[in-house]
Amino acid sequence: MSDISSRARRKDVILSPREIEGLIADGRYIFILENKVIKADAWINYHPGGLKAIQHMVGRDATDEVTALHSAETRKQITRYQIGTIEKSWKNFVPPIQGGVFRKLCMEGEEESESESDGSGRSSSESTRAASLVFDGDQFSVRRRRGLEESDATSVTSMSSVSSSAIPDDLAFLDSQTKQEIDLDLSKYPALDPEVQEYIIQKYRLLSQRIQAEGLYECNYTAYAWEAARWSFLFASMLFFLHIGWYCTSGAFLGMFWSQLVFAAHDAGHVAITHNFTIDTLIGMIIAAPIGGLSLGWWKRTHNVHHIVTNSPEHDPDNQHLPIFAVNHRFLGNIWSTYHERLLPYDSVAKFLVPFQAYMYYPVLALGRFNLYVQSWKFLLLGQGPRKGIAWWHRYFELAGNAVFWYWFGYLLVYKSIPTPWSRFGFVMVAHMINMPLHVQLTISHFAMSTTDLGPNESFPMKMLRTTMDVDCPAWLDFFHGGLQFQAVHHLFPRVPRHNLRRAQKLVMEFCEEVKIPYALYGFVDGNREVIGKLSEVSRQATILAKCQRTVAERGDIFHGH
Template sequence: MAPRTYPSMSRREVEGLIADGRMVFILDQYVIKADAWAPFHPGGDKAIRHMIGRDATDEVTALHSAEAREQMNRYRIGRVEGIWSNFIPPIQGGKFRPLAEVGPGDVIDNGPDCPTTSASSSDLGSRPPSPVFDDNVDGLLRKRHAPAGLSSAASISSASSVEPEDGGMSFLNSLTHEKTALDLEKYPSIDETTQANIVSKYRELHQRVKDEDLYRCNYWDYAIEGFRYVLLASTSFLFLRWGWYGTSAAFLGALWHQLVFTAHDAGHMGITHDFHTDSVIGIIIADFLGGLSIGWWKKNHNVHHVVTNAPEHDPDIEHMPFMAVSHRLLQSLRSTYYDHVMEYDAVAKFAIRVQHYSYYVLLCFGRLNLYRLSWAYLILGQGPRRGKAWWHRYLEITGHLFFWTWFGYGVLYKSLPTNWDRFVFFLISHVVPMPVHAQICLSHFAMSTADLGPHESFPQKMLRTTMDIECPAWLDFFHGGLQFQVIHHLFPRIPRHNLRRTQKLVQDFCDEVGIPYALYGFVDGNKKSRGDFG
């Protein structure tokens, strides 16, 4: 059978489809219309919405298996020629004109021999003017030297203490200009040629990763992990029987701390690389043993991976009113993920002034917030109700009932003699996993939250918004692969036991394309993250 041919589509035609409400993006030079399957996407539709109008080839490759990519080919509706110039997606504020609205200077082309774009259908014409990009970008791109001692996160304490007549907006806007200018100086130019070269080198790097078999999972590594889990669980149970309740709780917390890492691997299909197998592994670990929803995590985490450190889009840095990791959160931004305004109100003003003291205290109770988010996801049916993952919700609900039966009833109620013992056991078991939350936060909180525009490549954005933590190999079990966040964000599906081997390849790539590679020790990384709070 002859391969199917697709019509050549112009940028203006793609814009018209988006204006009509279609969810279209570019994948391997083909236009994909995702409307039919977006509601059934196991990772939720928000991640797809952030790719509308963009060349999503690298994001799709990083987050999906070859089989999933092949499925997407069924939804091709056309092809594009040359390097695609990204639109700003509607969810991020992009504005699009229906195809019928053709003004002077617009050219609607139908093939490779015709012009492929027009001045009035550029990305800048699809959004309100930006004081950062439209006024300053040309001059800033000419500067190529990074200033010493750059701190990319805002000093929130100083920002929140400024209360001029305009509510601090002028100061905050100036700070946005400053942070954007510093990033434009520190990182490679976001012009089309430079970013295309980075993408080309990144894809060569990906081929090297595959050639060195770094996607292959060594199951002996997980056998060792399983032995550690059994040892921690048995020790916790033994101390519980002996009446050493605090010690038992500490070992249970350590078990949850370790289990999170394998649930993370399964959520990224990094163990067997089979969707259903890894999903069931993740549900057993996260829901049945930990009381957390892996489905909620996928929906949240996929968005985090495509809009990393964007204050109004990335749920992993949206902790108002208790914490702000960017000065832009002081402007009462609207979260596109949670679909509500993150108010900079009286509570936020107080909490943010003391966040450099309350930071670790809040992290100690991070698991409680995960319970809340998990319950909301399952009870409200926020996951796909049809498609290949339709049954996951019911298995997860079963898992939560199982968790609160063995932990809530079996351990807290039946095995502990007094309410005080129950309180202390609950407190210790939930505080001990705190390093997981600290690990995730420090890998991003101290990095850039600036928006360099729609033309920044996926690999540069990941390297600009993520840091790695340096540690000896024997300590890898404690960090669980999360210390290699840079490598993980570039290649999310690599099994975590292969991340250390991948690090050298990524460092060579960074040297070749001139992107700084952020690497800190665990203590220094925490100092930088907490210090940037002011």
Template structure:
């Protein structure tokens, strides 16, 4: 029987110790392993059952994901349930001790004088130029190796400092009660949702002119836009804190009212939270052929989420050259694409949670929306109504992409602390408090990525604490106003577009040279 508590594990005299070499060997053999709190867990039989989606857990395998697990799961998961999959204690490979750290400065100077020649900028005394160069190269290699080791040791200390400060920050947020949901603010939002829906139905059902119907479509877009924030909370188990209940709430909001799959969103979004802005792993930045935020997409990268190569083909080269002009237009079609992604997920993905309920919900959506469209006087107005109600949700897609499209896409390896990665790849958007309703409170995406389980109504209160944390550990906290943030994103898109244009000009120039040489040869 597996141990039931951490104390059971610690008192088990037969517990195994898994070194880094053994850890890597087991992974090569096909075992699904990760490290949490210096312990190794094997999830071969659980990965397909993971409530947050198989892809999310797969993206965490093979490394230490202590902070990721703590940030995205309630305590009962990482304090009790996880122990069912305990395999052994983790022991990283320890570097050989450096005696240089134990020597005084005077001892180091004496050793330097005794063992290392003093080389001056002269070749007198019989030392040839080659011998001089070889000696300089040898000294450089010796000192460079020590310098790299010193820098790595310092980086390890900095990483420990960041992780410890992050835990203290989490505890401070808990102490202040910011992980608790504010249901009063949900009541206020409920009134806003009802008002938008009422205005939409009133203009649509009782309108007599075309502009009445278009206003109704605009209010419906606003209703969907605002309702997505509540679906987001349900997807993060941030409403009741109970996975099953919040998942059903999410299905009602996303599937029955919005026609989109909450299961797809959770499967996609949880991966995004773990490997934020990684070109090969994060599906939220994989938008070829229409958008590319880094030239890494020029290399036909393999998407570990979609399990296919994302080609940088002729269509991509065409669209990416003009992406900074087409950014808002492309995003205005985002809701149509979400329907496509929802159906692909529900019909093709394995182990979909509540698959039939979601399909029933989306079917119900198309029934009620079709009934609403049937009340309109002509097909031209119906088509216009669809495009207006769908395309005016584009501010939501701008808000979603704004916090990441202009940020780093660099891979700094598995040892980068989770909070450092989140703050490097995410920006916050500053706005007056009275405008929080428009952004749903999720304009503080950096705070949200640090602590996904904090209800979005409390994110603003966490900003001063995150600023203080960043000052203490030396991390940069990116926050811009809405217009500046848009400028940062457009600048990133233009930079990538310019590189495509440059590549085309180089190719054209080479082709002209080749044609000229061929003609000259004839």
């Protein structure tokens, strides 16, 4: 092991998959970037976007993910932590955080064969299993443990092909639903063969070069001048109607002001305005904290993970809304959240609410901003963001900013400027509930799309397009959607400023046609219909599951009665 460590200190040394597997087994954070082997141990706790995003890249060729989310300057800095190179194309492991199993390097004197590892984070003798079913009394948890076979489509599942006689009826039902979703995805999207996925990757990289060459990464500052004029108009209207005592109308303009500013904060969070990390982060934090009462740091921590493991029930925090919403049937089986590091129980509260989730969708989203306050304060008070590196001071800036927000909004505006409790209540509720279209916009691009895990061989661009939809609208309505209607394009190229996404969309559509990946594009009304239909379907599945559980309980009663 000491010999491997000394070799790894030389950046030009060629490391084999077996050696890299051994390093990961020892707890190292290793990923591949442009054929370079990167060890992230020294800076993972300094990463402004949190450590979870990096953990999901361990053992993978993360070139496309890192390139999409980071500037060329940042990527150059990352290569300072290079410990070697790979000789040929890389076959992805399943990251440890997703359940990948890694073997330590053999000790001196032990025999070792390179063929023992198939590159999926487990030995070839284990290759017939894609996952494990974990039973704990009446709780059921599906945890991703091993990689998926290239040629065995039946193993492409988050639930192993376990004998149906070994699985209770309710769990067999969830298993069958997962397999149906996987079969549907495999029939609609390109094959998972390495050659096919490599072709998609190369075409995606050519598309990235074309977008760069056409100047779509350059920010349109004139568009931001118009944005600033719109913000000023909305805020001034809020003050005017507040002055004349039209408190609910005033609250409506304040809510619209916040919604429009969120679009700019989203740009800043992706360093898509000035492309300078410090300047854009300051812009984003000023909008989020003293103006909006939220935390950009919390958003970055969740959003970066969302961009890596989009729509995964087990890993994507933007999908995890129990006990109110279950956006996929797998939430009906007590899954483990790798983000929150706890079980997401399908408990009695969830069993009561989920059957009605299609009806609760809009009312709950109308109150969504209150939840954002809670999540932001939890993030800041518990110090969940980076405490070291270039982002160490962000927490204190946002704590001070949130104190400023509650002073001007809570004290000066709501308490001092509005005379009666009911007027205050109306002002606050309207200001927050008018943000509902924004929250709908953020969810419809994913809730109706695929949530299946097709394994480590799936390319980054195919996964993004399989799990994300765009919302079609005329150009004059772009200000209303704030660029968030181009979520599929945005997931492929997060650093492209939103004012350029409509132009980029045409290039992405050409790319999709060339590589035969379906491009999901719905009108706003149709997109909403898809989401409501998906929520209704999961509610139906929850009803069936409840019947299965009652049947199992009745069988148990009969058995014990005898």
